[in-house]
Amino acid sequence: MSRTRLRLGLGVTALLTASALLPTPAQAEAVTDYAITLDPAARGAAIDDTMYGVFFEDINRAADGGLYAELVQNRSFEYSTADNSSYTPLTAWTADGTAEVVNDGGRLNERNRNYLSLGAGSSVTNAGYNTGVRVEKGKRYDFSVWARAESGTTLTVTLKDAAGTLANVRQVAAKGGWRKYTATFTATRTSNRGRLAVATTAPVALDMVSLFPRETYKNQPNGLRKDLAEKIEALNPGFLRFPGGCLVNTGSMEDYSEASGWQRKRAYQWKDTIGPVEERATNANFWGYNQSYGLGYYEYFRFAEDIGAMPLPVVPALVTGCGQNKAVDDEALLKRHIQDTLDLIEFANGPATSKWGKVRAEMGHSKPFGLTHIGVGNEENLPREFFARFQQFRAAIEAKYPDITVISNSGPDDSGTTFDTAWQLGREGKVDMVDEHYYNSPQWFLQNNDRYDSYDRKGPKVFLGEYASQGNAWKNALSEAAYMTGLERNADVVKLASYAPLLANEDYVQWRPDLIWFNNRASWNSANYEVQKLFMNNTGDRVVPSKATGTPDVSGPITGAVGLSTWATSAAYDDVRVTSADGTALLTDDFSGDASKWTHSGAGSWTVQDGQYVQTDAAAENTMVTAGDPAWKDYDLHVKATKKSGKEGFLIAFGVKDTGNYYWWNLGGWNNTQSAVEQASDGAKSTLLTKAGSIETGRAYDIDIKVRGRQVTLYLDGQEWGSFTDDKPAEPFRQIVTEDARTGELIVKVVNAQDRAARTAVDLGGAKVASSARVTTLAADQDAVNTETDTPVTPVTSTFRGVAPEFTYTFPANSVTFMRIRQG
Structure with missing residues (x-):
């Protein structure tokens, strides 16, 4: 294996004896019997190390106020009613004295157009996100501000909450034209309700007021919130898809201009998001708020590298999606976007002597990032218009970078006219890979385990870029686990797969379900996360063909x-x-x-x-x-x-x-x-x-x-x-067996998505195996939901000592079980 799939093993949450997983005599009558039979001599599909990954989109405040570690909200006073009808340039700020947001020729730069004019003896206070600015006792926080003070002034910077100061007050002398000033705080108390205040003794202009925890993920500058980044890393993702989603192909595709409103309603374009943070644009977010682009393409590439994941950016194809459904007919603009995509590849892969490779190197990364895949477009509902433009992107990319895999897509649904047309065009156009997205009920996932069994093995491969059942209860995660056994069985067709969305701030939610939840003080794993983590850390390298008996279908006619x-x-x-x-x-x-x-x-x-x-x-x-x-x-x-x-x-x-x-x-x-x-x-x-x-x-x-x-x-x-x-049974019992080439272990993965335990006869097909197996079990009531204070869906590890070429094991009700069996 080129990457270590077993980095986290099977968890160390708890230890149980195998008998704890067996039914008591009183439960015996409620047990359903199944059989699993392996054929270890047959060769199933090979599974790529990159099969499972993560998809990041700035939805649910996933970036600002989330993964991006900045603690100040609206740090450059760029919030606007164009972003959200309730916004003003002073949203999240409280002024005491004379304070006015100005947009004139005295601005910091052309991309950062607003700044705050603060009068003598005045102050402003920032409320941060959620309940306030979160600080922890003993930890360090780095303050910075860009200031212009022609006559000179002293800035007094305070971290406080309602009970008083949270760190020693800092004073900064500022004089002259725009310049960056810094200070460091060490928190003397822990608080979730902190406020950052800046006061001045004389008139001053302020911009880019910032407070960062010193302890970011891997201590990177302009870095990521440590607990969230570590939870993503713990998934062991094979790829990172970014930056969207609907962010990619919504809003204007035009260049910045006075007429277009500069930083307003512009589709996400990578060149807006690189370079010094004070020179990056801010923009209206499709999901109803403002995004600062402090977390930009450079940071995405750096994060992918840090977690050992393949970077997979997605660029707009000049056909809007997500309900907008408009094809932009502007040949010059199309050529500019195609060139931007070529420039992106050079930014990622070019030598430090190239134009865009030099930009990357100046940002701190002289070594190329190793980009191999790029997506063009996202969920377009106009498949013919999209594909005509996609072909131009692909032709230009392949002419200059023939080793890059260019990914098309099939629209926003799992079926229908758009889906069928997009796939037909993809097959006829001999595309390498098609990105499928769908969000369906748990029942659909239980019914459609065989979805990819009939896909053309010689046609385009599948990138399942967004999928989830519609909820974060254990029943949702169970259905997704059952479906993932079908993804693995068809790993020769489904080459990449990522649950979506990834992150949700509990106080700013536009979409449910989500994989990881958080607020300003804590983060927690959903039940769905625990399933994804179990599969992603125990994938294996090849499918071992196996068969299982099913559950009798008792469904009658449609009634109601x-x-x-x-x-x-x-x-x-x-x-x-x-x-x-x-x-x-x-x-x-x-x-x-x-x-x-x-x-x-x-x-x-x-x-x-x-x-x-x-x-x-x-x-x-x-x-x-x-x-x-x-x-x-x-x-x-x-x-x-x-x-x-x-x-x-x-x-x-x-x-x-x-x-x-x-x-x-x-x-x-x-x-x-x-x-x-x-x-x-x-x-x-x-x-x-x-x-x-x-x-x-x-x-x-x-x-x-x-x-x-x-x-x-x-x-x-x-x-x-x-x-x-509607006659497909919602099969609750699903399984897949894979082999780990590095350890020689068989990984038996069983999903029992019903309220009864499943006593199962397992026939390993004559394979020579050790007598014990390491077992990880996720089991809970179907309606169980993980929260900040209660996590009923948690992995439990045990040792099963009854392994033989043929043995019986009882899989608990409503459970996902991974059993690692050593061969030889």
Whole structure:
């Protein structure tokens, strides 16, 4: 192995005897029997050292206030209403006396345009992130500021909280034009609610007010928050994908100018993020806040190197995504972005004598970073427009750097028109690798373990760049673990895979679930993190072919009531009829009277108006009303629906068991760009069928849904729109076996995602093995969630002494178990 997969071994959290994992006699009747059979003579897929990695995007305050160790928020006074309607240039600051943010010719530089003019005898105080500036007793903190004081002044710098000072006060003499001044604090108390204050004796201009912990990750300057970086390192990632995500291909692709607002709404471009931090741009973040670019491309490359991961940057292809869906037609701008990408490769790999290699060397890294892969674009919903531009990027890169792997993508979903078109273009264009993204329910992950079994072994390889089930409970992590056994089985096709998103500040959340959670004082591993860490540190080098028996499928026909809903739209419904397969009327409602047959338990405002049932709140989301019997099966549903106003269309539900479990036909979803059938399972949704299309306002649509067994056929205005059969079992018992070439060990990995223990006969196919095995187990209640103060999902290690060529092992309920068995 070129990299050490066993750096962290199997953990040292606790020791248990094997008997603790076996069922008691009282549990015996609840045990389900399985069998796992290995074929050690057969050769399965080789697994690359880089298979599992991490994906970083500045979402949930993952950078500023997160991985980037800066403790001052809005340090350069660049916050703006263009970033967030609640922002001002003094957001996170409190002024006492005369203080004004100025944007004129006296600024620090063209990229850092705002500065603070502070009057004599005045002060400003910064509140940091979360509850305040976090400091720990005995630790050192480095203060810096750029100041301009023509007549000279003394700056008094204080770290304090409501109880008093947190360190000795520092005084800095400042005089003349713009210059950087520094001081160091040693905290005398620990506080989560600190404030940094700067006071002046005479008029002064301030910019880039900064406070950094001296102890950053690997003590790097302009560095990373140590606990977060170490948690990422502990995953042992094979690659680091950055900087996004939706950051990559949203916002303007144009150059900075007065007309475009300089540092506002510009798509993430790597040249904005390098060089001295005081000369880097700030920008509006797609996720609703400001980003300083203090954590930039140089820091990403340096971090990848520090954790032993392959750097994998993603650049924009001039087709916006994430709901914006616009192709930029500007040949000169396209050529500039292509050249920027070539310059990026030179920045990463060029000698220190090259133009951009020299920039890297001047930043402190004369040795090349060794870039081998680069992604172009992210989740574009216009696949043909994207691919036309992708081909130009690829041609230019391959002409100058033929050893670089250029990665395409397949849009934001696991299936559908965009996905199919993107893959078709990728295959026809002979791309090396396609980046797939999807976020689905736990049930979907349990049902689709075989997703990559049928992929063309000679076609483009798969980079699963973003995936997660929709939650951070143990049941979500269990389903992801089950799915990962399928990724490993297909390691000849799935070459790279990364859970997403990586980080979330608990006080600034735009997206759930997330792998690592934190605030200003602590960080903690989600249940999903523990699964990823277990797989990433015990991957192995090759799959050992194996088979396992399955769980009997006890699913019957689709059953459930019916429902009507809207999403950011007002709509009217009429002539609802539900008829059983034999023609018996189960429900009829023309709303000539009241709506007493319907139950409303969500958002929105429903009223009967002019013989129609109308949802009038065009801003409300998920407004579902339901009617009927959850036991209904084999029926026909008819509805007449009319969009009245709003962003989308309407939703017709069937198979409704409760508010978290149902199917619905989403007509005019995704800002009225496509329609899909979605299945909700415990509140998490998966897409079963999708097509492009929109819904017209004011037009009445006839909608018919025919449910037979687990087969569903959908009709729009009398024409068949589509059909599907939901008959894939959500298999709770999954396994994969790999071999570690360095240690010679078999790694038996078993997921038991059900509430019953699984007594399992294991046949190692005649392999000669030691009589004991090291075992790591993750097990908890399905709804368990790790928090700052409670981590029910924690790895437990044990020794199992009953290993033989054929042996029996009982895998606990709701568990992930890794068993390392020495051969020979």
